[in-house]
Amino acid sequence: MDVRRLRILRELADRGSVTAVAAALNFTPSAVSQQLKTLSREAGLEPTAPDGRGLRLTAAGLAVVDGAQEVLDALGRLEETAAGLREQPLGTVRVVFFPSAARLLLPGLLHRASAHPGLAPSCRDLDLRPEEVPAAAADADVVVTHHDERLDPFSTGRLTVHPLLREPLDVALPPDHPLAHRAEVHLPELVAADWISVAVGWPVDDVLSSLSLVTGTVPRVVQRINDFSVTEELVAHGHGARLALRPLAGVRAARLVRAVTRGAVTRPAVRLALDELAAEAAAVRAAG
Known part of the structure; x- marks a missing residue:
C-alpha cells in the first residue's frame, strides 16, 4: 500500500x-x-x-x-x-492550549524553552470538545486538553496521551451564601442552587453531568459561560454556583489535564517541549 x-x-x-x-x-x-x-x-x-x-x-x-x-x-x-536532528532538537513546535491551561502553564513553558537555543514553541489558545482533539492534533504537534476523570475520550490508537495534571474541581459560592462558611459542601445541599456551567459538550460541563449520574442530583444550570473569568465575576456578585473553591464531599470531582499528540513522538524538538511541559506541570503541582 x-x-x-x-x-x-x-x-x-x-x-x-x-x-x-x-x-x-x-x-x-x-x-x-x-x-x-x-x-x-x-x-x-x-x-x-x-x-x-x-x-x-x-x-x-x-x-x-x-x-x-x-x-x-x-x-x-x-x-x-x-536529517541529523536527533542530537540537537531544533525547530518550531506547535502547541495548542485550552485557555485556563495557557494561563497556568504557558508562561513557565516559554521560560523553560528559552534555555534551549533553537527550540521555538508556537502557541495558541483554543478550547476544544474532546471529539475535536484529533483534528487539532493533526494540525499541531501538541494539544493540551482536559476532560472528566471518569472518561477516556482519547482511547484511539492514533493518539498518544501524556498526563500532566489532575485538577480537583470544587464549588465557588457567593461570599454571602449560607454554605460559604463551610469547609466542604455536599452536592445535594446545592440542589436548589443556580449553577453556572460552560456550553453543553465542553470540558467541565462533562464533570457536572458525571456528578449528576453519580449522585442522582440534577443541578439547575441557568448560565453557560466558557470564559472562567466572567464566571468568577458572576459568582462574586451572587449570580450562581460553579465548580471551584469549596470541596464537594462524598463524590470525586476532578478534571484531567493531558497533552495529546498524534501517534508516537518522533521529533526531538517535540519530545523536548513535552518534557519541559511536564516539568512545568510538576512545578505547578508542587506549588499546590
Missing part, C-alpha cells in the same frame, strides 16, 4: 471529511477521493463507505488506519535520523 494514500486515510479519520482533508493537504476533493479509491484496490478491501454526501471509515478502514499509524511513526523516526 502506498504510504501517501495511508496518510490520506489517516487524515480522513482525524478530520472527518474529504473536504477537510483536501484543504489540509492542498489537494482537490476529487483527488482525495481518487486516492482513496486506489487505496481500496491496493488493499483489496473497502476502507470507506458513502455517508450522505461524504465518506466515513468502515471497520476495515479504521483497522488500516491504526496499523498505518505505526508505519508513519517509523517513517517519521527515519526521516529525523536522516
Whole structure:
C-alpha cells in the first residue's frame, strides 16, 4: 500500500471529511477521493463507505488506519535520523492550549524553552470538545486538553496521551451564601442552587453531568459561560454556583489535564517541549 494514500486515510479519520482533508493537504476533493479509491484496490478491501454526501471509515478502514499509524511513526523516526536532528532538537513546535491551561502553564513553558537555543514553541489558545482533539492534533504537534476523570475520550490508537495534571474541581459560592462558611459542601445541599456551567459538550460541563449520574442530583444550570473569568465575576456578585473553591464531599470531582499528540513522538524538538511541559506541570503541582 502506498504510504501517501495511508496518510490520506489517516487524515480522513482525524478530520472527518474529504473536504477537510483536501484543504489540509492542498489537494482537490476529487483527488482525495481518487486516492482513496486506489487505496481500496491496493488493499483489496473497502476502507470507506458513502455517508450522505461524504465518506466515513468502515471497520476495515479504521483497522488500516491504526496499523498505518505505526508505519508513519517509523517513517517519521527515519526521516529525523536522516536529517541529523536527533542530537540537537531544533525547530518550531506547535502547541495548542485550552485557555485556563495557557494561563497556568504557558508562561513557565516559554521560560523553560528559552534555555534551549533553537527550540521555538508556537502557541495558541483554543478550547476544544474532546471529539475535536484529533483534528487539532493533526494540525499541531501538541494539544493540551482536559476532560472528566471518569472518561477516556482519547482511547484511539492514533493518539498518544501524556498526563500532566489532575485538577480537583470544587464549588465557588457567593461570599454571602449560607454554605460559604463551610469547609466542604455536599452536592445535594446545592440542589436548589443556580449553577453556572460552560456550553453543553465542553470540558467541565462533562464533570457536572458525571456528578449528576453519580449522585442522582440534577443541578439547575441557568448560565453557560466558557470564559472562567466572567464566571468568577458572576459568582462574586451572587449570580450562581460553579465548580471551584469549596470541596464537594462524598463524590470525586476532578478534571484531567493531558497533552495529546498524534501517534508516537518522533521529533526531538517535540519530545523536548513535552518534557519541559511536564516539568512545568510538576512545578505547578508542587506549588499546590
